[in-house]
Amino acid sequence: MPRTRLALPATGPVRLGPDAHAALLPATAEVQSGFWYARREANASTSIPQGPGLLESAGNLHNLRLAAGTAEGEFQGAYPFVDTDVYKWLEAASWQLAQWAPGEGGPGTARLAADVERIIALVAGAQCGDGYLNTWFQLREGGERYRDLRWGHELYCAGHLIQAAVAHHRATGRDELLDVARRFADHIDTVFGPPGSGRPIDGIDGHPEIETALVELYRETGEQRYLKLAGYFVGRYGHGLLGGEAYCQDRVPVREAENVEGHAVRQLYLLAGATDLATETGEAELRAATERLWQAMTTTKTHITGGLGAHHDKEDFGDPFELPNERAYCETCAAIASIQWSWRLALLTGQARYSDLIERTLFNGFLAGVSLDGESWLYVNPLQVRDGHTDPGGDQSARRTRWFRCACCPPNVMRLLAGLEHYLSSTDTEGIQIHQYVTGRYSGDLDGAPVAVRADTDYPWQGTVTLTVEETPADRPWTLSLRIPQWCGSYRVRRGARTYDESDAPVTDGWLRLEGPWAPGDRVVLELGLEARLTAADPRVDAVRGCVAIERGPLVYCLEQVDQPGGGLDDIVIDTAHPLAVKHRPDLLGGVTTVVAAGHRRRLPAPAAGWWPYGSADADAGAEAAQAAEPLELTAIPYYAWANREDGSMRVWLPTS
């Protein structure tokens, strides 16, 4: 049962402006128990409360005091964007506070509220008189600003400050941080602008982020000039202001780009901002570009986990279909950015595919980034760790770490989990749309009349979702739209005495639309077919040729060495002719449904027998056929739960021969 009653926050990330051209309006949900409740509990009770201590020991708070002149010593941290760790934590803490009605979160609430207040005061204290704020440049660069836009991250930092401020204002109604953010934004608006605007610098930041933040600031304050400034920044990428590098999103203008490229997080934050902009302005060209780029990304540059970014080097997207396993970068922040961008596209277009990707990313590429206990993290999320892996340690380790030198991911996870209820449902003039299934309460309003639907489910372990109408206008029929996930091969829906399936309740644009009228107590039972399945990739994904992945529902599975008898994983073959079995294991990894497959171990030549691992293709085929297999029962666990036990090898894609 919930530890506390989860009150409805006023609003979450992405509050559309009054003139927005979106198909859907974001709605709110309460997550009351089940899978995501448990993940959010770890976030609320462990990850977020540990934040201030970690920001203190890493020196981030010290830097703010230094800038304020209230402490002495050296600047701490290796990057000009260390302030953002503080801002992202403040955003996370704000969304968290919004869930607790005053006095109802227990002692933790008061402590968290006090921490937020204390840290906001540090941020405010560090701000320059003219609104500028970046401790690295204030303390290390002799106060010289904006002289290295390619690497300086000053506007990027401003963006995260703005997002934190908007969250704090939306969550608490308080102005302290919003005032700081507005002063900084107003300052930036006096410095940056196109030639002829009277601003001294025509420039953009090497790391996009301020664009989406400025649109949110416009939404929160109603000030059109923030929207205009966001539009200016979005439009200036791709014109060589940063040397024309793809890394900085400066090779091709957004409106002309044909595929995502360069540093994955930079690309995705920029596209979130571009989508925000298209949503508010209604510009068709920009909207078309974001839709085109999303499709190119999902079709050619997305790992099965939803992970994004193929290269360690430069943290960038690779070429189309270049999707390595052991060297998949798949930064946790890129998964978060992908969710943020897709949600904006879901609202803009009304199409369910965007929430399909959100679901896949949430349950896999994103969630693997934090340990089950909320204490440790992965920055990169590979799809394979080999037998004999030599781990380099550091931020890019395939082993979980308490905190990172570049600590962008942990507070980013915190803010997404703390605000997750804002990514689950929406409304439009026709009714309510349920994008993600949780046990809880989805609510919104139709022309001012409250609508609420309660959901009960053991998703993703079970495919049944029972939906009960709790509030509805008496005289206004409306449509309950249920997303039928892209992975789902068959479904049934019971409504009253009748049961429908694919044949008589078809899906359009990913939605199963159940029309009203509705009365309180009306019940719909959705059953999503949840058979474990074997998945193959487009043949152009060279890295997984001859392999399959195990999936069940929205979950991608993997093998971890510790679950398999007798040795490593790199000689294992899955026998696809045998059916998959499913076993729920409440004892394992906080309770997971495992998938059991049949396989065997290859007989491999001992390394001492030769020195060259390449030979005749004919001989190879013969040897393969002649080998006597050692049968083996393979136990697969959900990918999100890997790296929570002893170190060892892991793989998502399993060879079939």
Next chain:
Amino acid sequence: MPRTRLALPATGPVRLGPDAHAALLPATAEVQSGFWYARREANASTSIPQGPGLLESAGNLHNLRLAAGTAEGEFQGAYPFVDTDVYKWLEAASWQLAQWAPGEGGPGTARLAADVERIIALVAGAQCGDGYLNTWFQLREGGERYRDLRWGHELYCAGHLIQAAVAHHRATGRDELLDVARRFADHIDTVFGPPGSGRPIDGIDGHPEIETALVELYRETGEQRYLKLAGYFVGRYGHGLLGGEAYCQDRVPVREAENVEGHAVRQLYLLAGATDLATETGEAELRAATERLWQAMTTTKTHITGGLGAHHDKEDFGDPFELPNERAYCETCAAIASIQWSWRLALLTGQARYSDLIERTLFNGFLAGVSLDGESWLYVNPLQVRDGHTDPGGDQSARRTRWFRCACCPPNVMRLLAGLEHYLSSTDTEGIQIHQYVTGRYSGDLDGAPVAVRADTDYPWQGTVTLTVEETPADRPWTLSLRIPQWCGSYRVRRGARTYDESDAPVTDGWLRLEGPWAPGDRVVLELGLEARLTAADPRVDAVRGCVAIERGPLVYCLEQVDQPGGGLDDIVIDTAHPLAVKHRPDLLGGVTTVVAAGHRRRLPAPAAGWWPYGSADADAGAEAAQAAEPLELTAIPYYAWANREDGSMRVWLPTS
């Protein structure tokens, strides 16, 4: 025909000391025409002569003048090791000069000799009074030395200076550069040593190189203390002096290591030095370590091209069997270092496998590093360039470049090609061993009596090598040992009226040993079976599952987009049931034998048809079976010749279904 008569140089790289414990003695050969003659001609007539101009325009020579106080301006170049570009060029030019008897190289000889003299004077002028020499630290770091051994490259630079000096001395008999090198080495010997040695610093360089150079300096001067200093440096890696990083070879001591790791070039230079040391000292533990590490490397971490280094990030070896294609780093310098190391092991052990790897690397992973015209270069040598590849430019580009910001590879290629004749043959008390087949003359001596064997061959296009004894002692039988390459499935050898094959002329340790007596004019005709073949990899090489490579003789082949009708490469499948055809094309790429295979293009879904490239494994198999193939004739060219025409995609490994 040769442009000049190639005189025998006195000695080449790796002149063993008088007490060396090697099985074989390096011998010399003249390369008089054929495949390698042409490659060396481009090196001699284009690459090496262009060096001084490129070193001038890149600022390397300017830095030397600055350090000497004979010029003014800013230090040029981004790295503390820019001096080594000069040293490697001097080494290359020295080996080149050694091939031209005085007055016989035409005007080029005199110009090259003058350039060498001029640049040696610049180097000498830059040296500090106490022997120290590194323009970066002299000019940029206020003269402060050895304060950043992890990154400073000071001993690395000294190593290349020493190698250049040894080459210049061996090639010309002159002392100018050797004196500079000895002064620096003597200085280093006063600074570095174990605790208790009276030297102020117990340390090693983050980039090994000085170790092998010091052994060569010992060999050239007879000074035991250089050997001792080399032994000290080799022994101190792996003890945490550099923080324990694998990148710097500091995680595990050489004698304890089980596999190669970290930065590939650093690892390989260190192991070349360790092998030199074991050769001179006879230490069994160190010898066993180098043999063990070589086998672990070839078995688990070597690309089919001989290329080494799986990661762009940190330029390092990956895990065992982690051998990507498009992101293969395979730095040209790593191929060179591998050849240098393997040659030392070939001499130490007498086993032919080391020259098998040298051959494979020379013809593939190494030679791809330089364009056919000797004008442009590849730093990294991927095994695949995808359709739609977005090239980042810069040093790590998959497109050839005139020179690099980090210009380590081009002069490294120059020095290896200029000294290539020293890697081809050896002698021992039993006779002469031919490691690599060229048209030319292999010579040595047996107990002071000259032995010479002439070879004529169109290798690697043809498998026939005709060997004629030209000089032999009259009364001393000896053994002519011919390496039967590891790739060779069948061979025949005619000696006088008799023909032998595998059944009656067996190979031991890779050698076909033909015992004397021999008389001048005796002829042996070796025929190596040169059928084009399809090669598969150990199943643990995940990156090439379900693929084959085309090989013929020592050559690995690849497809380039320009040779295939109708589009890109990523939808191509090779049909392995059809026999391969071979076609020599004198018009193509300077004359290459192409291999023609049957294949087809897959029918692939248009990207617009969906947005998710993963689906049911069953459906995939069905779709594959149902597809109507577009038959296609695939034309493969030798890998070394790729990237000499228009930009496009390329692949070595071809899917079979």
